[in-house]
Amino acid sequence: MKFNKYLLTMTSGLIISAPLSAVNLYKTDTQEFNIGGRVEVRGNLTDGDYSDKSRVRLNVNGKNKLNEDLTVFGRYEFEITENEDDNDANLNTRHLYVGAETKVGSFIYGHQNNAVTYLTDFTDLAETFSGYINENTETSADRSKNTLRYIYEDNGLMLQASGTKNANNEADGFGLMAAYKLTSELELAAGLTSSDQEYGNDTDTETSNSYLVAARYSKGDIYLSAMGMTGDISAAGIADSDFVAVDAFAAYYFGDNQENMINTSYSYYSADDIDALDTNFIGVEYARYMGNFAVYGSYKFALNNDNSSGQGRENELQVGARYGF
Template identity: 80%
Template sequence: MEVRGNVTDGEYSDASRVRLNVNGKNKLNEDLTVFGRYEFEITENEDDNDANLNTRHLYVGADTQAGSFIYGHQANAVTYLTDFTDLAETFSGYVNENTVTTADRSKNTLRYVYQADALTVQASATQNANDNADGYGLMAAYKFSPELELAAGVATSDQEYGNGTDTDDSTSYLVAAKYAKDSIYLSAMGMAGNISADGIEDSDFVAADAFAAYYFGANQENVVNASYSYYSADDIDSLDTNFIGIEYARYMGNFALYGSYKLALNNDNSSDYTAGNRENELQFGARYGF
């Protein structure tokens, strides 16, 4: 469970939540292991005592000699790559959420994972009737050393953008790198392609994500990190993302405390609490996992 609050333009907004999950795994024989996961998130409405329930993971899968096969509400193939930079407690992981197949998770998704020594390959296909969306993703990553890993991927989707039953295509090309050694972690992700919106087709876009962290303390229980997120589509101003995030977090076993500040740049529209306005945000939180 996590208790946290945002201060945006001098106004406080609660963002507390509880996440619960159930995991299972069963080794049937030397060549086959089956597994499953269900995770949901509960948030409370600020105006009343009602709660909102949101499914985050709901899938089953099998580990075989040929790789892993997973089906359900789960990560996309390129999530492996975007996770390089999505590591802050708060202000990271924004720029890949604009299409179904680049988002962290999607419904009705079949994903294949193959790992051999330093190589990781993933492919996913999504058929989401509820959002009238479908598409696929493909990525490959290679660890050149224990410290350095590079990855590249592509994802495409055909989905609604608020315009009735009409669908439009969007395609994203991604590259990423991460470096971790001792107390230092550095990562960067670049993305480009075309995206559609309500009444707009094939708008070119570019995006970038960067994350840097320094861990310190006897057991590296303290971390200071900085992130940068940028997204710009030629014809869709509402998607503009351009901010710097700074954060300090302290981890004490299952308990964590953190404070984060987001400095909005130019026409940043990423704030969850405003629409189309540049807003700085300050967030404090405490999280307990069990």
């Protein structure tokens, strides 16, 4: 079933998280090399304005078991998007890291997930409108450069820690996360991050801190998750503005092979003194999965003070088709 396969990929703690349709190019008892990616056409309608959000993602990854106690691995993934005004393309690195898996855990360095990404992924599962509220600081965002991460797993327990030193954004900080599977259906998690980074004040930096809790439940055709965040965040000319945030996601899969999915999401973020970060919307979505191919339609209902579209309070419609390989 597609839903259960996706959850396995997301939650099993695999260091190299390959897409479901990755192609194995080379494999022996000790080595393997894979390639994967997607071509995705997407159109977005916001306040009557159409924009093309199509993209291509490609990745290569491999691992080498050196002995019973040590396996080394690496991954590179990039995304290509087109400029709307010309034929030029934008290239964005998503992952670029190497690591080692040992008996005491895994160590990874490079451009990669942060420690708390495991937790924030509980609710970041919609094709379009989810995963907004954790992106406002370097160490709570999905990925960051120059990051060292440690992962430990044992009998349902997941521990992660990461530290970041990103000279490009004048940012450094750390993140910690712990999760535990109470049963095969229910998992709880908590984490914290701290980021000392530049917020448009030349070389001046301010510290932002986040505290996170999350839970998810899956059984049969149902998936439910929720995440809460609080702490303080800074911006240009503003230091230590208190914030609260909530993210929730619910999905139902149906059909002979769970090839149909409907979901709804809710995202809320409010900082006392930084109105530009306000997020407050409900998303609804339908997706159809057919092997390596998927089509979907998503609609975002903007609520009071929502600025997630970048144009103030605006509803959004997005449709897309994706082929993975």
